Amino acid sequence: MSAKRILIVEDEKPIRDMIAFGLRRAGFDVDEAEDCFSARASIADHMPDLLLVDWMLPDMSGLELTRSLKRDDNTREVPVIMLTARADENDKVSGLESGADDYVTKPFSPRELLARIHAVLRRVSPTGDDEVVSAEELRLDSASHRVTAGNENIALGPTEFRLLSFFMTHPERVYSRGQLLDRVWGGNVYVEERTVDVHIRRLRKALEPHAYDRFIQTVRGAGYRFSTRTG
Numbered sequence: 134m135s136a137k138r139i140l141i142v143e144d145e146k147p148i149r150d151m152i153a154f155g156l157r158r159a160g161f162d163v164d165e166a167e168d169c170f171s172a173r174a175s176i177a178d179h180m181p182d183l184l185l186v187d188w189m190l191p192d193m194s195g196l197e198l199t200r201s202l203k204r205d206d207n208t209r210e211v212p213v214i215m216l217t218a219r220a221d222e223n224d225k226v227s228g229l230e231s232g233a234d235d236y237v238t239k240p241f242s243p244r245e246l247l248a249r250i251h252a253v254l255r256r257v258s259p260t261g262d263d264e265v266v267s268a269e270e271l272r273l274d275s276a277s278h279r280v281t282a283g284n285e286n287i288a289l290g291p292t293e294f295r296l297l298s299f300f301m302t303h304p305e306r307v308y309s310r311g312q313l314l315d316r317v318w319g320g321n322v323y324v325e326e327r328t329v330d331v332h333i334r335r336l337r338k339a340l341e342p343h344a345y346d347r348f349i350q351t352v353r354g355a356g357y358r359f360s361t362r363t364g
């Protein structure tokens with residue numbers, strides 16, 4: 134398999150150089166752009182497998198660039214990780230709503246960035262043997278249909294299992310009750326939205342003895358999110 138290509142869109146050269154260095158060392162092919170205009174030229178030249186997009190860019194915001202890429206059939210499927218100096222929750226939410234697949238807040242370590250890149254790439258092109266997802270010590274194995282925390286089994290009902298499986302393969306994104314019904318319940322019109330809350334409650338209860346209920350986060354007025362971070 135050939136190396137994955139990553140396009141870095143970042144106007145601050147020292148940061149761009151630092152990221153490019155780390156990615157090349159990790160075996161990625163790297164393209165660099167200092168603004169949205171050159172990012173588009175680079176994409177036309179070589180379609181990347183993933184984009185790292187800085188929030189603040191000179192010609193257009195990274196947010197707008199991400200939105201426009203996600204509207205375009207040619208680039209819709211290419212995952213985007215936003216680089217942001219903003220720690221505000223609203224900005225994170227609007228970043229993810231723009232279609233970004235994840236975000237990394239500056240300053241970040243090269244190791245953290247690589248972990249996020251690998252996680253996003255795994256998510257968009259899962260390989261057949263990648264049936265185990267984990268977050269800290271929480272592991273979900275879809276082949277054996279088992280959930281464990283360390284060495285301990287966690288018993289889940291079928292709906293809670295599907296819900297957790299969906300969350301763990303789509304972390305750091307907020308899903309409304311309606312979206313969860315579509316994705317986890319398969320859009321069954323006879324299921325009411327508050328059913329989601331019931332199953333969320335059961336799932337949290339099952340995870341609570343291991344303190345992993347904190348991963349299932351309520352986002353006020355928006356829905357639910359799976360995240361290993363607090364807040």
Ligand code: CA
Binds near residue numbers: 143187
């Ligand atoms: Ca910038």
